[in-house]
Amino acid sequence: MNDFSExxxxxxxxxxxxxxxxxMTRVERALTEARHGESLHRGKRSTSTxxxxxxxxxxxxxxxxxxxxxAAAAALVLFARVQLERPVKKTQPVASITPAPQFSSPTSxxxxxxxxxxxxxxxxxxxxxHFPNNxxxxxxxxxxHTRDTLQWRNPTTGASLRISYPxxxxxLVPVTGQ
Amino acid sequence: xxxxVSIIKDREKVMENVATDENWKNCFSQLAPGLLLFxxxxxxxxxxxxxxxxxAFVRFWRKQHDIANRGLLYATVRSxxxxxxxxxxxxxxxxxxxxxxMDQTVQPLFEIExxxxxxxxxxxxxxxxxxxxxxxxxxxxxxxFAEIASALEISQNTAASRYxxxxxxxxxxxxxx
Numbered sequence: 001m002n003d004f005s006e007x008x009x010x011x012x013x014x015x016x017x018x019x020x021x022x023x024m025t026r027v028e029r030a031l032t033e034a035r036h037g038e039s040l041h042r043g044k045r046s047t048s049t050x051x052x053x054x055x056x057x058x059x060x061x062x063x064x065x066x067x068x069x070x071a072a073a074a075a076l077v078l079f080a081r082v083q084l085e086r087p088v089k090k091t092q093p094v095a096s097i098t099p100a101p102q103f104s105s106p107t108s109x110x111x112x113x114x115x116x117x118x119x120x121x122x123x124x125x126x127x128x129x130h131f132p133n134n135x136x137x138x139x140x141x142x143x144x145h146t147r148d149t150l151q152w153r154n155p156t157t158g159a160s161l162r163i164s165y166p167x168x169x170x171x172l173v174p175v176t177g178q
Numbered sequence: 179x180x181x182x183v184s185i186i187k188d189r190e191k192v193m194e195n196v197a198t199d200e201n202w203k204n205c206f207s208q209l210a211p212g213l214l215l216f217x218x219x220x221x222x223x224x225x226x227x228x229x230x231x232x233x234a235f236v237r238f239w240r241k242q243h244d245i246a247n248r249g250l251l252y253a254t255v256r257s258x259x260x261x262x263x264x265x266x267x268x269x270x271x272x273x274x275x276x277x278x279x280m281d282q283t284v285q286p287l288f289e290i291e292x293x294x295x296x297x298x299x300x301x302x303x304x305x306x307x308x309x310x311x312x313x314x315x316x317x318x319x320x321x322x323f324a325e326i327a328s329a330l331e332i333s334q335n336t337a338a339s340r341y342x343x344x345x346x347x348x349x350x351x352x353x354x355x
Contacts (some may be wrong), residue, residue: 016215
């Protein structure tokens with residue numbers, strides 16, 4: 001090797017040209033993008049080997065199951081709406097709207113005032129004659145299903161708030177002898 | 179050779195630091211000229227060589243290999259450069275350019291200061307590819323024969339032989355040395 005030491009010295013004096021100024025920027029950007037990509041896919045990877053990246057797991061979506069599930073859910077919702085909103089032929093639905101007094105405050109803009117109460121009796125069932133509490137007086141027990149809706153309104157902004165909930169009411173009606 | 183050893187030790191220290199993720203810039207700024215020269219052997223332009231170096235370094239870094247495994251880094255550069263050359267060759271054929279241009283030896287790029295260096299570069303250009311790439315890796319990238327052998331998938335003896343043949347050929351073509 002001593003024969004070539006001078007030649008090696010001369011070779012080392014040769015300086016390769018410097019890379020362009022933006023090469024570092026390009027590498028940095030590529031590394032950032034690669035790191036971002038890895039963080040997105042890290043959950044999908046199992047293990048990493050030196051030469052071969054593991055194949056990413058593909059998410060197989062079962063469209064048939066999704067379709068059947070959606071159809072079943074839609075049918076259930078429709079059925080529930082029909083059951084809830086269909087008027088019962090046996091009884092007359094009783095609806096009453098109670099206008100609420102306005103308690104508006106001219107100074108407050110965030111105040112809601114009661115705007116109304118709606119009570120819809122959508123089902124009534126006569127459960128027959130009973131003698132409640134060992135009473136001698138026969139009573140007819142009537143069970144009613146209603147939907148009550150309370151409504152508030154902001155007179156300043158015009159916004160409204162409505163709460164609706166189902167309720168059940170059992171009433172005892174004295175049986176009058178004829 | 180004491181200076182050379184200290185440079186290698188400094189380079190190894192930089193390599194260790196690079197493993198801490200954010201110091202890759204220090205490593206890359208030191209390695210980039212040599213990597214570029216190495217890639218330039220297969221690329222027709224500096225821009226192409228920079229593309230090769232960028233892709234290789236990013237791919238190498240993403241795999242999270244031991245950064246001290248420099249042989250693998252240069253093997254990555256070489257692999258990407260050869261792929262690039264094949265793509266470039268196909269593109270050249272499609273564009274009906276002269277295929278003979280692809281077979282021309284591409285001169286490494288140096289900052290030439292005087293005529294003796296110009297003659298040296300001209301002599302380098304006459305070397306066979308397999309000898310020149312070993313010389314580039316040894317002289318301007320400071321790889322060991324073990325690392326060169328790993329990068330080129332040859333034995334260390336073959337790497338050392340090619341290096342000696344390259345120096346001998348250079349000496350033969352440079353009567354003044």
